[in-house]
Amino acid sequence: MLKVKKIIGQIHLWLGLASGLVVFILGITGAIYAFSDEIKELIYKDRLQVSVPDGAVRLPLSQLKLIAEEAIGKDRKISRAELSQSPGRTYMFRAMKLNRKAFGYWNYYQYYDKVYLNPYTGQVVFKEDAKREFFTVVLALHMNLLLGNNVGHFVVRWSVVCFVILLISGIVLWWPKNWKPKQLKKSFKVKWNAKFKRLNYDLHNVLGFYSFLALMVIALTGLMWSFELTTENKAKVLSDTTQVSEIMPNDLILGQALKASPRTAYFLYNFPSANSGTVNVSAYQSEMRLYDRVQYKFDRYSGKLLQKGDAFGQLSLGAKVIAMNYDLHTGSVLGLGGKLLTFLAGLIAAGLPVTGFLIWWRRGKQLKGVNKILP
Template identity: 80%
Template sequence: MLQVLQLNFKKTIRFLHLWLGLISGLVVFILGLSGSIYAFADELKEWLYQDRLRVEIPAGASRLPLSKLLPIAEEAMGKERKISRGELSQAPGRTYMFRAMKLNRNAFGYWNYYEYYHKVYLNPYTGQVVYKENAKKEFFTVVLALHMNLLMGDNVGHFIVQWSVVCFVILLISGLVLWWPKNWKRKQLKKSFSIKWGAKFKRLNYDLHNVSGFYSLLILMVIALTGLMWSFELTTEKKSKVLSDTTKMAGAMPADRILDQALKASPETAYFLYNFPAAKSGTVNVSAYQSDMNLYDRVQYRFDRYSGTLLQKGLEFNKQPLGTQLISMNYDLHTGSALGLTGKVLAFLAGLVAAALPVTGFLIWWKKGKKQI
């Protein structure tokens, strides 16, 4: 009786694994491949985009005040595009980047989703416009959009990606059940844990699917679950109730004072993300990233946009509760950067395995599994 139940259970798992794989396989292939490409996006940009990221420092020069650089960036961007963020690197010889982006979240298709997305790179020592970029056409922006919503926009693409990843998590679990050795004798274990490279195509393909899937399961599970954390907005921070004092609206935004306070509070910052408020009562949100690689190691500040008064300071990463730390690390766990370069390599390889699993799985079904339907 027990043996019959086990056989029925295995048959049900195999059926579930097959159909979920057929339903989500193409999307998983795209996500795995695009994720692998994007894994080293920062490093590739450093190599490919030196013309816009680096400048020579004039002898004896220091960075110009932000209040002098902003009008230059705004003029270069054009009146029809409002700057929403500045990326202000504190490394010597690095440009400041300002971006203007407007999304239509209800639109279908990549080109409709981004109404515009432009970046302006400035030499912070001279104020010279180094480069103007239509980021909508930039390669890594397209790859990221492919990874996040299949170039279809949020309403359709995000939905497909979200539930395909749910299917992928179930596939990983059901795959482990199907992989599990019938017994733990040496011959069976060798078959389960090693790829027979000299075998014929059918056996080699089977081993590539099962063995590579097993070895990458833990990494793929972390990547999938952290992706779902985003997808279901479980990492979204609650909107702060702190607001700017609109009775002090007269005068320009005290950008220099705000940046100076943030720099004094976080003197070891690698770069600042300076977010400009859209609403009149909105605050200037400044994130001080302590590392170029890890996004979790940051301190967040909120300033009154009119007076420059510090309204709120977030906790440093090492002072946050464990649960908050895990949420803060979600992106770094997803990309592997939480473990530095080694983690990125693992994420890159895992992405390739994820892309290969639907292909090898489809070939197993095509050669043998069709008769099971």
């Protein structure tokens, strides 16, 4: 048993040294991003909220899209709109072009612009170079270390695989030799008044134990994305190109989506790039929980509904887990309490490589000291 634990200890050590820096970055950026939506509500209030004139109604989507196109520029194609159904909220239109093979953050985004419109007046409230926005940079650092998709994504993916193994091996190494009260006290409690060596050891072991379940959920849901296990295999539907027209019936489509999902918090309205592409509309029923949504596909020329996804309550258990992947990863599945848990887990994840490195470093120095004394 001791030999097995020694082997596990060596695996834990070297995987920790190999992936520690990446895990530290992922933990810090994950903690920062946990409350990004709430922080944006405070610091970006001027671009997210507008006053509603008495008796005002929102302008047609087609008219607002033309205004957004003029604001962003004709050389940049709008691909998505975020259409909040709450009174006094702006509409956001996004134009983004990626070079997925490029190396580095600034080459990965060829452009990424957002324009916020007052949906009642059509006024341009704010134009944002989203590539330079703080939380966009934090998210890119979290997802690919600002190295681009090919290199950065590869490094992050396998570092998280290492982290999962570290969590499992860490629990094995933490497991008490016996379950007597004195031993359990050392395993479950941080001795805050101890000397640095003992305190550092406790922070690594005890906090690692208490955060194990949360960190495992966060790591596994991250790998679900990384290995593209959340992709839904639905029958592909296309727009009827025999009915080609230069006018997209956006107002008709949005009206149908709103009629089908009248309690929607906001719509993500995706404009197709290909001639045979469909207009994909996601109707999110909650501002916080992204799994609670209904997805629609419309013919881009006629506005005909081609496909409607199931509501969350109608999904199979496996499909529900896949739909909840993002919310499990961010903690939003449990509301603000879940986000706080994710925030704390991120900080602990960032601290584990630091405390683990210090344990290894101090042991190495002690062994050197012993070797000098021995003849």
